[in-house]
Amino acid sequence: MKLLNLSVASRTETGKGPNRRLRATGRVPAVIYGDKGADPLKVSLDAHSFSVAIRGLEPENTFFSVEGELIKAQAGEFVCVPREIQRDPVTRAVLHVDLYKLDMAAESNFEVPILHTGNPVGVKAGGFLEQHLHHLSIRCIPMNVPGAIRIDLSGLEIGVPVHVSELTIPEGVKVVNNPDAVVFSIMLPIEEEALATDETAATEETAAEPEIIGRKKKEDEEAD
Incomplete structure (x- = not known):
């Protein structure tokens, strides 16, 4: 598990107006959830630093050690993960972040990517590789997340x-x-698969034809 630092600051104002003003300063509103029976922590974080930190990573599996004097005074040191990141639909800029405080000793559910290596022999033979499942749902303590x-x-x-x-x-x-869910498979191109099906059907019809003729001949003899 790789741990990144995340500097946050407490915020007291909420709503569209205060959030717009906050974003104009280069920061975005965020909320930290996790403590049972406690109110969520309303914080802000640097938009650019956060975007750089999660670039190329699976955000929901990116662990942050939260820094900030006021936050540590309220909740002590803790680790959290992003649970929801709201982005601008056009610019993709981060607008709001929901973070979840982790209990490092307790199991939680995570989603991890499934990656493959090697050039399959089936692809070399003319097939194409299809990935049916791109992420695996797992349960473990945060330190064990691959x-x-x-x-x-x-x-x-x-x-x-x-x-x-x-x-x-x-x-x-x-x-x-x-466990029976299919992750990868190699299929024939549609044209080749259709051709193979037609050839199989034609072979079956040819094999069945003598039986039909023989049965017809026997029926004619019985009629005579």
Whole structure:
């Protein structure tokens, strides 16, 4: 688990007007949830620093050590993860962040990406690789969250699927997904698949034809 620093400041004003003024200064409003029975902490954070920190990462699996004198005075030192990031639909600028305070000793649910390596033999044979599941749902303590689940598909052939149960899972991590769910498969191009189906059907019709003729001949003899 990689831990990043996140500097936050307390805020007292809420609503559209105060939030617009806050964004004009280069900061964005955020809320930290997590303590049972306690009110969420209303904070602000630097928009640019936060955007740079999560760039190229899975935000929901990015762990932040929260810094800020007023926050530490209220809640002490703690780690949190983003649960929801609101962005401008045009510029994609961060507008608001919901953070969730983690209990480092308790198990929580996380989503981690599924990545593959290798050039499958089925692709070399003319098939195309299809990924049906891009993220794996897991449950574990924060320290055990892997950056990704990786699998080598070099030996994968056409028509042979890879199921969740075949993934290599780190120790201390439980999988939430159905173990029979398909993660990867290699399929024939539609044209080739249709051609193969037509050829199979034609072969079956040819094989069945002598039986039909023979049965017809027998029926004619009985009629005589």
